[in-house]
Amino acid sequence: MSLRALKESLRPCSTLKPSSSSSITQTQPYSILRESDSLFPIHRKPPKSSLSHQLRRLDDSLTQTHSKTLQQQQQQQEEKEEEPEIKITKFASPKLPQFQFDHTGPFEPLLLSSHGEFPPVQVPASINCRLLEHQREGVRFLYGLYKNNHGGILGDDMGLGKTIQAIAFLAAVFAKEGHSTLNENHVEKRDPALIICPTSVIHNWESEFSKWSNFSVSIYHGANRNLIYDKLEANEVEILITSFDTYRIHGSSLLDINWNIVIIDEAHRLKNEKSKLYKACLEIKTLRRYGLTGTAMQNKIMELFNLFDWVAPGSLGTREHFREFYDEPLKHGQRSTAPDRFVQIANKRKQHLVAVLHKYLLRRTKEETIGHLMMGKEDNIVFCAMSDVQKRVYRRMLQLPDIQCLINKNLPCSCGSPLTQVECCKRIVPDGAIWPYLHRDNPDGCDSCPFCLVLPCLVKLQQISNHLELIKPNPKDDPDKQNKDAEFAAAVFGPDIDLVGGNTQNESFMGLSDVTHCGKMRALEKLLYSWFSQGDKVLLFSYSVRMLDILEKFLIRKGYCFSRLDGSTPTNLRQSLVDDFNSSPSKQVFLISTRAGGLGLNLVSANRVVIFDPNWNPAQDLQAQDRSFRFGQKRHVVVFRLLAAGSLEELVYSRQVYKQQLSNIAVSGKMEKRYFEGVQDCKEFQGELFGISNLFRDLSDKLFTGEIIELHEEHGHETEQPEEVNPSEEETSSSVLESETRLCNKSVRDATSKPDLVDLGGADIEEEELTDLRSNPLQGEGDDAILPRKGPITRTMSKRLQEDWARAAEEGPRVLMNLRVDF
Incomplete structure (x- = not known):
């Protein structure tokens, strides 16, 4: 090949111009390449040269590119310095939520x-x-x-x-x-x-x-x-x-x-x-x-x-000194009918104790x-009317020989002796539904008979208040225990045994998830429907694992997405469950056992807390509430405690109030209203709270909490008023038990009209207002009630709560007990 031909072959394709038909034929491949260059560019191989020359040329190109970049950055920096206003919005870090803050301080010891x-x-x-x-x-x-x-x-x-x-x-x-x-x-x-x-x-x-x-x-x-x-x-x-x-x-x-x-x-x-x-x-x-x-x-x-x-x-001195100098005066000074002298002494001892503890x-x-820095918390007590079947089973339970033995223990014995029943013929209950199994190894009874029956009977009453399925035999128990529980269930179900699915555990998914015969689940169904339409997330606590099983089936039937944590959850998996619930928008409910989840959980993604069953110890419920109301919570937290109206649970709640009041007096030195006549560990003043006769009272046709507060109003005792608080403080109250309780209108009515969501007023209510409220109660269908509070003094029902209940009323009939309470 000649030198001229070689130069022509090395000429770029774009410079080739056909001059004749023959040349067109020769250059056609080049035209094809030119057409495809825009899609698939083909880089020509560089001519061969020495390696050092290539490296030098490459280094020069990089140096030139780098110097140009530096010049551009320097020029941009100078332009920024000359500008009077600097706009950095595009480069700023994401804006923090309203109630999240940078809590770092100066880096110094x-x-x-x-x-x-x-x-x-x-x-x-x-x-x-x-x-x-x-x-x-x-x-x-x-x-x-x-x-x-x-x-x-x-x-x-x-x-x-x-x-x-x-x-x-x-x-x-x-x-x-x-x-x-x-x-x-x-x-x-x-x-x-x-x-x-x-x-x-x-x-x-x-x-x-x-x-x-x-x-x-x-x-x-x-x-x-x-x-x-x-x-x-x-x-x-x-x-x-x-x-x-x-x-x-x-x-x-x-x-x-x-x-x-x-x-x-x-x-x-x-x-x-x-x-x-x-x-x-x-x-x-x-x-x-x-x-x-x-x-x-x-x-x-x-x-x-x-x-x-x-x-x-x-x-704090010796035990006896503390009991005489602090314990007894503070307890008796808190009686609703305590003389003024007792109240004054209790006030002085309270101040002295707080000074020592400080x-x-x-x-x-x-x-x-x-x-x-937080949105606040609102506590509500929801009195849920038991279903008709629950009420009948509750009454039959109170008529059992076991409980009658406890109720009549101090009455004269029917045999004619001067001794009481508990000291004579009624110390043991061989025909009872509970006693024989407890004493299967000692038919003559134990040293504490018949008081050994108190705790098992209380447990059964609480189970009836929550769900009838709980008193049926547990398959995890031994066969003898299951047989005895089946006999007990048959005794209290009576003619209703077919209505509740027999005296053995219900295996039907639809039966267990049905809310017809459970007052609390009826109320929960309406609350959940209202909350989920607003995008709320819920923590649902229960003390009973079997109750969690029932609630789980209820949530599955409703199609709600949930997580669950109880004592059987491995420790190493608990935090992952918590993290998944906090991060997943699809998780709506977290089912938690109060015993397993009362400590160490941080569930700030939830803004609704439901405590399905109350505990005798108020701290258990407070710890459960606090799983959501913690630092990092960005929404207003609303707590709902469900109580079976007219059951033992009302007494449990009243004792919670009593205990928390004493705690506020002794630890914090607060002033508390005197609602209760009962004094703990004092047989002379058992009042309405203490003693076996109070534990096993038939409250099914009464509103126990309403009676106590109305009695307080009738006596008109002068009690210490809590200090006024600012609205901001009301929003951040930590416990329903730290506040004053006022209950108006205890009568139970049935109506079909929509509830009249009136202003709930302040803590100081005029007598005319009380009369008006008694004659015009909140109306609804049935006798469930919701008792809202937003702090030590609640002046109005929260707007969000009004919307919740109004929406529930529009969707269908709801149950509202005509109770009106300000906390």
Whole structure:
């Protein structure tokens, strides 16, 4: 090939121009390539050259490109500096929700010791910058007790970070700095710290320690206890975490350890001085004992003495002194008919007790600390009318020989002897439906007969109040127990046995999910329908796993998407269930066992909480509510407690109010209205709350709560009024039991018209208003009621609640008991 031909072949295709038909034929392939270049560009292979030349040329091109980029960036920066206004919206981080905030503080340590003290005791800057102000105050409080070789109680509300405060305090004491030890070679070696907590939160403690600092943490639980003990003796453990049960059983092996600090989480577990756990904890060899609890007192004032006598022995005197000087005056001063002299003495003793407790107790509420950062919580009591079948079964239960023996125990014996029935012929109940099975091994009865029947009978009454299926035999029980439960069910069902599907467990899905014979499920059905139309998410708590099974079938039948957590849920799966519920918009309901889910769960995606069955201990219900009302909640939380009207559950609720009032008086020094005549543990003043005769009263045709409050109104006792609060404080109230209760109009009426959602008025209601309300009750169909509250004083029904009930009324008939309550 000639040189000319070679140059022509190397000429770019675009320069080829056909001059004749022959040339067109020769250049046709090139024209085809030109047409396809736009779709599939073909790069010509570069001519061969030396490798160094190619690299040099490549480097020059990159350098030129980089310099051009730098020039452009510099020019853009100069233009930005010249602009008077800088618009950074496109590059800003996503806007935070309204009630979420950056709680980081200055990156500097929090000094706890006095100035000039060496070495200084301080919370590391890496921890302090992430603490809220109330948490810093809590750390200072704990260190003040530690410095004076005392113990104490951190009694903040649930959800305020007591665990974090304890870890920050330990980090200061153990001289931690970031992820390394401060002056490790010069710091005095500290004795280890012991943490005793519920089994369900052991791993939560371990996780929090790993997040906040670099402690050497070991868990004394399970099969590896001996290995951990060896590490303790070798001084290789700084923090030892164990459970209540483990310490109760194996705590004696840890008595030889010199503990620097002992912290008990959920310290109210030490309320009973006769328990083995309390006695085991008394033997711990350190005075630096600290308790973490949001409910320092749950049932009795004497629980305060037991708790504080452990953390600060002798701080409240002797047990008898505390009982006579504080317990009795406070209880009798709270009687609705207490003389003025009793009330004045109780007020003085209350102030004295609060002043003493203040030295060893730091308690803050959500309203005082982060209330302004949350949307608030509203508590409601829903009195659900039992179905007709439930009422008949409830009455038959009260007529059983077992309960009649308890009710008539103090009546003269029918045999003519001067002794009472319980002392003579009616001590045992061989013809009863419950007693024979309890005493199958001792036909002559036990030492506590017939009072051994009280608890089993109460359980049965509560089961009837919730769902009739609960009193039927449980397939998981032994055959003898199932046979006896079947006999009991047949006795109380009577002629209605076919209506409820027999005396054995119903296997029908449609039967179990039917709401016809359960008053609470009827009310729940209407509430859920209203909430889900608004996109709400619901936490549904029940104390009974069998009740959860029934509710689960009900949700499946309705087509609702739900999650479930109970005692059978593996510990390692619980957090994933929580995370899935919080993140998944499709999950509408979370079924939770009150026992398994009362602690350690953070379910802030839910804004509706339903407590299906109340607990005798008010703290159990409050802890359940708090799973949703925590820091991070972005919506207004509404709580609904379902009570079977006219049943034992009304008495349970009244006792909750009584206990919470005493707690507010003894711990917080609040002023509480005097509604109840009964005095706990006092036979002379059993009133309407205490004693067997009150427990087994037939309330099916009455509204027990209404009677108590109306009696209070009739007597017109002068009672202490709670302090006025701002509307913002009303929105952030933490408990329905912390407020005053007023009930108007107890009569039960049936109507078919839509409910008249009137303004519920304030706490101070004129007599004319009361008369008008009694003559014009809220109308509805049936006798269920919803009792709203929004704080210590509720002035109006919330707009959202009005919309809920109005929508439910439009969708179909609903049940509304004509009760009117302001909390």
